[in-house]
Amino acid sequence: MDIYSKRKYLIIGLFSLTAVIIIIRLFTIQVLDPSYKISAENNVLRRVVNFPARGLIYDRNGKLMVFNQAAYDVLITPREMKAFDTLAFCRIVGVEKEELAKEIKTARSYSMYKPSPIIKQLSSQTYAVLQEQLFKYPGFFIQARTLRQFPSKMAAHVMGFIGEVNQKDIDANKYYESGDYTGQSGIEKTYEAELRGVKGISYMMVDVHNMPKGSFEQGRLDTAAVIGKNLTSTLNADLQSYGERLLSGKVGSIVAIEPETGEILVLASSPTFDPGLFIGRERSKNYAKLLIDPYKPMVNRAVNSSYPPGSTFKIANALIGLEEGVLQTVRFSCQGKGSSPIKCTHNHETPLGLISAIRESCNAFFWQAFRTEINHYPTPAEGLEAFRNYLLDMGIGKKIGGDIFSETSGNIPTISYYDKYFGSGRWNALTIRSLSIGQGELLLTPLQLSNMVSLIANRGYYITPHLVRSIQDYDGTQRVLHFDKHKVDGGLENYEMIVQGMEQVVETGTARSTAKIDSVIICGKTGTIQNPHGEAHSAFVAFGPMINPKIAIAVYIENGVWGARYASPIASLIIEKYLRGKIAPKRQHFEDAMFNSDLISTMKVDTGD
């Protein structure tokens, strides 16, 4: 019919040839080559995540503070599950049948093909039993991970805890997958990247009986887990634990710093909680319980609460006056209870100079000092601005910004705040006089107080306070972390004047009966902070020894009546313990009193807050 009709044979030939090639290939892989059948026997390719052990945390003397314990999660792949003896399974792992059914339902609705954890953090004993029985439960498998353990229940706020990542964490960092753990507070969060290490992934072939049959592709695709790095904290575990005992029964906090290095020796907040509550299967229940506790044990009061500093703030006020050059030689008069506009609560000579004023915590003096400082500038606004900048320089009223989790910045009122409150140009030193004695809108964290003392102890600088001293690299070397040194201008003689005043506070002044210890000269300053909601707060800042200081400390006890009542004994006991190793017999009654005092049960709880 047409000349090309023979070409149909070529096309039919091409079709047939292709079919033959396909059939030969099918014959090869289906009949001749046994390797695919073997692959099918090992038919389940399972992606197993190897969770690396998290880095350990030591105290400054090498004492272990946080370590790991093995625990096991049970995961299911719903599609692979077959009917199984639920009762027997529940008996082994120790869960209620209803709970198991609920978890399986959740897993099914998440995905039929992807594994989801249904039972978390089994102990190794339970794991051992379940592992032997696992062949009875197709679709079930076990993944190991490590839990955090705390040898002593201290420094819960500092160490923090770990918990499962949420969607936000996963979105923010591709490393995380659902079910991973991450540091959620404290050092665990700040140093998450160092502590967590790197997950390893291995691909296992698992047969129809749920038994591992070896690695996929001889492990070529597997990646090894890298364990987390160990940290050495700056904390002194013994002192920390002593501090926490001293705080028992009280609401408050202690921050102690080694002035020369900025290393935090003690960072305690009370009431505290048992970090062990956040491990294991009871975690969420315990967490909820702690959240509704009216005393808010999860709040780290040392860094996350800010208070009016009261008379302890007179140190900062004095330093500003000295730097402005207005307090060196000046003497102000005091009419005691008759002083105006702020009355003085102590009996002492008048007129008096700066050193005596610190010793006597003279309100009248510091009001006049403040007025002089503010009025040293053309307008009150400029005066306040200068005053504020001095404070910011000292690390007050801003986040100090080391490695401390959940730090708050505190508050120094600004010009615009007063402008709004009183009207622009309608306020002056007198209007804002409460600043002079550390009351009113002024709010500091105990950490900032402690750092302020550290600055005085160093006579002119502070190192950003921090909680981790070094990170252990994989070759075993300790990489010491660097933190910035902040110089605060002011001549050495200015600092020495304040130091002298603080020395006299303890020798002969407001803390003479509570803070003085044998053979070490301590410099301190008390603070009693009026509290409209109840008893006054008790504060004390100190450092010691006077020459070559080794420790700077701030103690703040809510509703602690007055500075010398609780705060100064606690601070001096810690200094004594740290510098002398033990408490002199004549001071042991302080220790007993602190251990046994109970302010909490009589305290009016402000739950509305």
Added chain:
Amino acid sequence: MKTHNNIWLNLDWITVFLYLVLVLLGWANIYAAVYSDEHQSIFDMGQRYGKQLIWIIAGVILAILVLTVDSKFFAAFAYHIYLITILLLVAVLFLGKEVNGARAWFEIGNVALQPAELGKFATNLAIAKCISQFDFKIQKLRSYLILGALIGIPSILIIMQNDTGSALVFAVFVFVFYREGLNGMVLFWGFAAGALFILSLILSEFQLLLFLLTISVAAYGVLRQNIKEALIGFFGIAGTFGLIWLIDTILGLGGTPFQLLLITTAIIAFLFIGYGIINHIRQVWRIFLFFIFAIGISMSVNYFYKNVLITHQRNRIDEVLGIKTDKLGAGYNVNQSKIAIGSGGITGKGFLQGTQTKYNFVPEQSTDFIFCTVGEEWGFVGSTVVVGMFLLMLIRLITLAERQRSQFSRVYGYGVACILFFHIAINVSMTIGLAPVIGIPLPFFSYGGSSLWAFTILLFIFLRLDASRTENLR
């Protein structure tokens, strides 16, 4: 009434039967692929097999509708249908719903429509219409250009939708043109270029050059029917190469083998052309041109491969050629699919007994990888039967095409056979690692309404034309 009877009488029931069997087998395999204990009813409309049943029924209704249309309609409106389809392909680029980065679907209520599927039979109609014109001579350059445009426009529009697989289908029309008188050399060079493409990817530069030299010398020998000259050529090349290698070693120049062979080639080419000129041998030029052409192709392959192809396309080609394997990445589907098919053995594991497909190891197992279920549950025997049935249908279609009185129907019939062939060959080959993974469905088998209806319309238009095969359509 009389013509209506004729249609059912003249209808090729063999093809209809094969169609129905394949569609139902596909449905059963989708059921097996998606099967789970919770949803056991094959009529569960919430599951894929339930939906597929609806689409099969709709497909049959569609087929009947197509059969009731007058056969002259398709020839008369071929270009109109083609134009409407092109418009739809353009429109989908702007108005389509974006799925996985591709704008290939119109969504009308619950039904998703893919114009690319319509493109196949519309283009086929247009080509049939074009070739069957009185004055059409396929050997003319103008004809090449027209046919190229008919194929090229929809292909480019489909590539713009990011559906390269569907666009590749259009290449298969070259067989239709061949049947209608296209110079066989075009096919030959096409295959040669394809082979070179693969070789330039697999072989190193040195091996490729060596291969081309050998082929050239052998071709020369064949063209001249002179073994002696060919042998001299071989030894000449070997000797020159040995000499240059020796010089390189003595002087310590450290040239790579490829560089040495390149110098050898230059010298030999020079001598060869000189020899040809002196002895007035015309074949020398042909061989030389072939050699240059081959070198040009293999160089452009590398450019095309590195700069035009997207990473995942490159990976899929690498996988098939065994250049690199990545059993968790690009090769995962294919590896799992081979395990599923391979584990079927001779007779298979039985209906619903497949473990590989059950555990969902093979992604896309109800769509592009549906053949895995066949391989695993029905084994070598079942797979061969399915492949055999497809082959039978293709041969039947060619036979039907050859018995057409009008060229229009014949061209269209060849188009149907070739389009089906491309889909079947590529789809099955990719599940057993013979072809790179190109996302095209297995006709009548794969889950999905759009493709089932498109293949049904494609096929039944031809059956309608065949039922009136005595008419002369243009």
